[in-house]
Amino acid sequence: MKKYIMILLLFSFIMGTTNVSAQKVKEINQVEQSIKSSGKYALLVMNPKHLKVAIMTGERFKNKSKKIDFQIVTCGEVVKEISANEELKKTVVEAVQKYGLKIVVCGLTVRQLNIDKTLLPTETPIVNNGIVYMFGLEELGYKSISI
Template sequence: MKFYINALLLCALLGASSYAHAQTAGEIRKTEQSIKQDGKYALLVMKLQLLKAGILTGENFKNKSGKIDFQIVTCGEVVKDLSQEKELQRFVVDAVKNHGLKILICGLSVQQLGIDKSLLPAETPITDNGLTYFFGLEEQGYKTIAL
């Protein structure tokens, strides 16, 4: 009998704890809509798939408000990908020209990976050191994420 009572209590507690952590669609929407209309956001990206996801997120933000400042700093292997893949270059240039994103390239990565700067889109300025630039954005009050 005691076993059944304990088992029943355990089930009740587990059920209550999962209910407490569940978010409704309304709560999720409210969180997603809490992005400031004049916010400053920056991503540090080192992988190709994350660059694509970051650009789509930035475009989404800019579509909600043109006052949002959204910057992506690229470092590491993704810089090499950007120098070699024409389709990726078109995607990046479109994000800069048509959606107002700022996408920068780490000059240190360019140097260390031996990338020819002329192979990179002219719309993507090269900063001497992407990490230093990213820290500068944090100091300027940007909400930042390193991916």
């Protein structure tokens, strides 16, 4: 009898957690599907390790809808890394050309870190100040985060 009760309790626990997990997955999917097909999104990226993730996110958004406007504003060390790392430079160029992402470079960073502008991809326009540019995007209704 004791064994039967333990099995029943274990079965109830497993079935209860499966239902909760399924509900959470459904909620997560609903949140992820709430991205508007004509939305405006921007990411401020300062860390070189986060640029590829930002690009992958932008690609995912653009695969959902070509109407999505997705911009990545690069400031700080990531700009230096783009200028020095050929593989990263190719990734940036592909993201702009193939997926239609807009990736801009902070001109203040270029000046402060003495980065040679000719080492940056021509596909990445240089804005005067990346932080001011981000504020401008927010004023224009872009949903934005910094990573």
